[in-house]
Amino acid sequence: MPPFAEARVDLGAISENIAVLRRHAPASQVMGVVKADGYGHGMLPAARAMLAGGATWLGTAFIEEAMELRRAGIDTRTVAWILPPGAPLTEAIDAGIDLGVSALWLVESITAAARETGRPARVHLKVDTGLNRGGVVGDQWPAVVEAAARAEAAGLLRVAGVFSHFACSDEPGHSSIKAQLSAFHDALEVAERAGLRPEVRHLANSAATLTLPESHFDLVRPGIAGYGLSPIPDLAGTGLRPAMTLRSAIALVKRVPEGGGVSYGHRYVTDRSTTLALVPLGYGDGVPRAATNRAPVFAAGRRRTIAGTVCMDQFVLDLGDDADADTAEAGDYAVLFGAGEGGEPTAQDWASVLDTIPYEIVTRISPRVPRVYVGDW
């Protein structure tokens, strides 16, 4: 008996998506980005599927995520790039985790941690080329590079990478893209002049991997595309296949009369006598409450729209009076989103009606929903 509600994750799709991305960037290595529990898909299975597809690096936001990979026996080179004060630097160095460096004080704390550990830390210096989020800003860059070069000469650091991150690569042609590329080249030159010889220079996220070959350098860092979702909604011919299907068996089907208010606040009112289906997934499972009266769900043979307020554990579909609705019964599946191959909506469809991005739709599915892994990889 399968779980009542489940997020089915096709690991074959994840591994094949990485293979597809390798073909988009044939001269570069691929880092599979598995932060935030593999964008909701499950970090460890996603990481293994990405490695099977040809990824040779993994990327996480936090050291704790990278440590979880190590504890599971995954020894692949892994970069963790958000290191707040108090981050477990010595443990990371001991575990051979590469560290993203966004500030001078981090060069100093990582150097101190390396001295304590008795083994050099591998770092990737992150330059802020215009995202104005993480990364070292331009006027600080020479000082960070110099400090890293001194620590490298002292045998405490190895500058394994220099990297940056795009702001608008999901809008091909955006003027910031060229500006960031050019700033990245300048930053690389500064590093080169200081004697740094990084193994990998990296800039491209999924969107740039798919659309901007000049940004590929030695390594590309796709996240969302590995899970089969495009960062650019209308991009055709990517060859990607969405890996996650969110579905649930319907818990209850019943007839109600015309004029009945449905769910909290009666925000939906039946306009005829009709069949309602109760789907036991709600905002406690990561289904956005904003999906109330908006998001599509495939049930009883076609797409329906959620009827009324999404509750903590459940929402309702109005199946109407068509022939398909007549045959619907508790236990039938309702599919919120999937690959889109059987008429079901995709995470992009949900993102479009909810004015968000598919990243948020898949990542927010809560641990209450069992992940069920399928597919050959």
Ligand SMILES: Cc1ncc(COP(=O)(O)O)c(C=O)c1O
């Ligand atoms: C530094 C860095 N690289 C790569 C990625 C992957 O981005 P995407 O999922 O758009 O491919 C992220 C995600 O936010 C990131 O922060």
